[in-house]
Amino acid sequence: MQHILIVEDDLDIQELLKNFLQEVGYETTVAGDGMEAIALFSTNHFDLILLDILLPKIDGFTVCELIRKQSQVPVIMLTALNGEEEQIRGLDLQVDDYITKPFSMPILVRKIAAVLRRSTMMPDQAHQxxxxxxxxxxxxxxxxxxxxxxxxxxxxxxxxxxxxxxxxxxxxxxxxxxxxxxxxxxxxxxxxxxxxxxxxxxxxxxxxxxxxxxxxxxxxxxx
Structure with missing residues (x-):
């Protein structure tokens, strides 16, 4: 079962994401702030991270920067900040996708599936x-x-x-x-x-x- 780290400080969104993703077959762990996210990432294996930007203690950009220093684990940013500057900053930090709030759960689930599929697929053996x-x-x-x-x-x-x-x-x-x-x-x-x-x-x-x-x-x- 693939394991997703949900980094989100809004308790309602936390619960929504956790329940929905578990219903479609993912294992989930929740972090309510940036410090907790880094601590959990350091001691667990995750297949993908859903990362809010506006977090207590350490913001999502900093969390992503710290993670990228040691891992290329897929990261999808979730945020209410939909400006071009924020999206470019996220892409510069090597996030794999970026989705703004409010978002559709079915679309989010498909984005997660697509990112995970790309991260695990085997390329054409004719072109090694x-x-x-x-x-x-x-x-x-x-x-x-x-x-x-x-x-x-x-x-x-x-x-x-x-x-x-x-x-x-x-x-x-x-x-x-x-x-x-x-x-x-x-x-x-x-x-x-x-x-x-x-x-x-x-x-x-x-x-x-x-x-x-x-x-x-x-x-x-x-x-």
Whole structure:
């Protein structure tokens, strides 16, 4: 049974999430503030974290930052803050999804299922690794190296890089990437793709992901 950590200080929402997720087959643990969330995360295994932003003691952004220093566990942020700045900050902290309150429980459950499915699925065995210049993408372990140095990517960043490498020479629009990777689970701004591309360039120190202005992104075929 997959185990979800619910980090939420509103008791009514806590109870709603706990009961609903247990009814659909998940094990749940609840934390009422950021300090408790970090303590629970340090002593338990969780398959996914539902993380509110406005928390007592330590806010959700700080909780996510501390978790990301030691784990790539999937994180979905739940928040009443629906501004672009907050969403970009969450994406910069490598959250896997972002949903604003009030939210639909059926949609949330589908988002959880989609994130968990992506985090556990096995890639196509016909493409175990992809090499491009100094970069090697390992599709079995979801790992990437550049000049032999390993780099940590979120699942979404890895998948975007994989799609670009599997489609060398082709321009993939933002909508292409959203349809391939987010599918029906995406409700938001197309510019979420730009944020992930920016993070990829920064983390990997690469310059071969080209921006095709007004269209999307491309990696040229290796010569």
């Amino acid at each position: 690794t992809i090499s491009y210049k100094s970069l090697i993408l390992d599709l079995d372990s979801y790992s990437v190296t550049v000049y032999g140095e390993s780099h940590e990517l979120t699942q979404r960043e890895f998948e975007i890089l994989r799609e670009l490498l599997l489609n060398q020479g082709r321009v993939l629009t933002r909508q292409n990437l959203l349809e391939r990777l987010w599918k029906y689970d995406f409700y938001g701004d197309e510019r979420v793709v730009d944020t992930h591309i920016k993070n990829l360039r920064k983390k990997l120190g690469i310059d071969f992901i080209q921006t095709i202005r007004g269209v999307g992104y491309r990696i040229d075929r290796e010569k």
